[in-house]
Amino acid sequence: MAKSRAAGLSSLRRKDHATAYLMILPSLVALGIFVFTPLVMALEKSLTDWQLYQGTTFIGLENFRIVLGNSLFRKSLENMARFVLMIVPAQFVFSFLFAHVLRGMHQRAGALIKTAIYVPTVISGVVASVIFLFIFHYQGGILNWLLRQLGQKRIAFLAEPSLAQMSIAVTSIWMGFGYNSLIMYAGLQNIPQSYYEAAEVDGATPFKQLIYITLPSMKNTFILILINLMTGTLQMFDLPYMMFGGAGPVNSTLTPMVYVYNNFKSAEYSLGYTIASALLLMIVIGALNSLVFTVIGSQKSQDE
Amino acid sequence: MQSELKRRGRPHRARTAFTVIAVIVTLFSVFPLLWMFVSSFKEGKEVLRANPLRFFPSQWITANFQKLAEDRTYPFWQAMRSTAFVSVSAALLSISINSMAAYAYARIEFTFKTLLWRLTVLSMYIPGLTILVTSFVVVNNLGLLDSYWVLILPGLASAYSIFFFRQFFLNMPMAVEEAALIDGASRFRIFYSIFIPNAKSPYVIMGTGAFLGYWNSFLWPAMTVTNQKYVQVMQVIRSYNNVYANNYGVVLAGSLLAALPPVLLFLVFQRYIVKGLMISGIK
Incomplete structure (x- = not known):
């Protein structure tokens, strides 16, 4: 049996x-x-001068050489760096601070606020662009109304390069704030309260508690948030494309994703070239992400 | 007495400060949406006479919505239907294939399991940007352009979703499954009658996530479909933004309607979604 x-x-x-x-x-x-x-196709075709419906010739690393020398591509990298610097630290700090506010709220009020701040997260980039184009609008925008009330002149937010970038950054922060705050809040809630109680008994100041308890305990949360933010910002497309039709004033909103898309649409460069530029960006993204891992240092591995 | 007042005073003040900050931040989050809502009911000129003190329309009108329904070049409701069909079927298919794979990875031993799992996880690290152009080439070679297939198929398999389900299945108790196996139940049977009914929250979380991803997508549809029958709602909004530049109420009305399904879905399932976030925030 x-x-x-x-x-x-x-x-x-x-x-x-x-x-x-x-x-x-x-x-x-x-x-x-x-x-x-x-x-696999991208890796292979990046080494050719391939066009759809046409033959291909192997040209080695020629595409990469041309891409790296292309001034528009460089401009898109520069814009990308600016967007990362504008969006990532701000979003990181805001959501970290707001997580503390959420923790201090009464349960009911807290639940209501969590719901409210999360709603923009489910809105598409296209719709968010429509809303913020309206808010930044020269004639009818609410910001210019405010400036008028303060006796100032109207500002063409969408026409000046650095303000155009700022408009995108604000929209992006608005969209991601709820998600990041809740992730931060989860990380914060996960720290055992006994750590703080013990520290309090030992007379540690709130600042010391922050440095020695909160920050080290939230390493994994920080990594998750930073990688999400960077990967998202590096591949930003909907906002610049929707708000500025792509390049924006003096190419100031030309992101790498828009660059790749524009080249794909136009016949100016071969597809091999376009693919090569996309591959270079994968290297940039990978390098930045591993930088995050090394600087912050994970305690747990990704798998198991 | 006074010292007690002092001691109570500080946390009280901190709490007040927190409440003020919370209210301001919440307004920052919600106001743009409310502004879109009220503005889409305003008459053409009033839309661009921005004045938050006159928040509500002087007269609630539905002309903007009628304009949408009448647009023949970019039919709005057609796009909404098409997007709903794509998003709902994609969400259902996506949770089906991903959870099924997750069950196998979590609960069954098989040859090459580790290798296949690593490969699956690896796909998470390939940025969409990198394979954007060649993905287009692939669907073009398969003859899928301008079809529901090209909208639905490419995003279905998600390593992230498999990962999430697997994590959940790994934590489910062994005993019931073993008893069922000994009684001769098939793996599929066990999956359907034991695992699925007990995994409501990952299904809701991943299903909602997939729906939102599909509903909100713009770039991929813009690259692959031009036929009115398949055009997605975000493409239509994008066109309105160009066409109705002088009649912004119409663009806002379209955006409002296009934003409703995601928002409603979130409000219905928020309990699950927030819980899901809490889990992924800790991992």
């Missing part, structure tokens, strides 16, 4: 292989077709 049961189980296990493959098959096929095939 016991023997047949064991045999039954092991035959079940053998059958498990087939079942398991059947279960992972749809996702594997989809990832294979829509992620890995394009990736």
Whole structure:
């Protein structure tokens, strides 16, 4: 009896292989077709002067050389750096501080506020752009109304390069604030209260508690937030494309994603060239993310 | 007496400060949405006579919404229907295939499991930007341009979603599953009758997430569909933004309607979504 049961189980296990493959098959096929095939193709085609419906010639690293020398591509990298500097630290600090505010709220009020600040997170970049184009509008924008009330002249927020960048940064921060605040709040809530109580007994000042308890305990939260923010900001497309039709005043809102898309649409460069520029950005993103990991240092590994 | 007052006074003041900050921040989050809401009911000229002190329309009118319904070049409701079809079917398919894969990775031993799992996780680290152009080439080669397929299929498999489900399934107790296996239940049967009913929250969280991703997407549809039948609502909003530059109320009205399904879905499932965030924030 016991023997047949064991045999039954092991035959079940053998059958498990087939079942398991059947279960992972749809996702594997989809990832294979829509992620890995394009990736391999990108690696291969970046070394050619390939165009759709045309033959290709292997040209080695020529594309990469041209991309790196292209002034528009460099401009897009510079804009990207500006957006990262404008958005990431601000969003990080705001959400960290606001998480403390959320922690200090009464339960009911806290729940209401969490819901309210999260709503913009589910709004699309296109809709957010429409709203903020309206808010920054020269004639009918609410900001210019405010300036008029203060006796100031109207400002063309969307026409001046640095203000155009700022408009995008504000919109982006508005969209991401709820998500990041709640993640920060979760990280904060996860720190055992006993740490603070012990510190209090030892007479540690709030500042010391922040430095020695809060910050080290939230390492993983910080990594998650920074990587999300950087990856998102580096690939920003909807906002600049929607608010400024892409490049914006003096190319000030030309992000790498817009650069890649514009080249894809126009026939000025080969697809090989466009792909090469996208690959270079993957290297930038990867490098920045590993920088985050090394600087902050994770306690847990990603897998298991 | 006085010292007690002092001692009580400080946390009280801190609490007041917190409340003030909370109210300001909440206003910052919510005001733009309310402003869009009221402005889309305003008459053309009043929209651009911004004055938050006259917050509500002097007269609530629906002309902006009628304009949307009448637009033949970029039919609004057609786009809403098409987007709803794409988002709902994609969300359902996505949670089906991802949770099924997650179950296998969490609960079954099989050859090459570690390798396949690593590959799946690896796909999370490939930025969309990198494969944007070649993804277009792939769907073009498959003859999928201008179809529901091209909108639905590419985003279905998500390593993040598989990862999330797997984490949940790993924590479910072994006993029931083992008993069912001994009784001769198939793996599929176990998955459907034991795992799915007990995993409501990851299904809601990942389903909502997929729906939002599809509903809000703009770049991919803009690259792959031009036929009116398949055009998605964000593409239409983008066109309105150009066409109705002088009649901004129409753009706002369209945006308001396009933003409603995500917001309503979030409000319905917020309990799950906030809980899900709490989990991912700790990991």
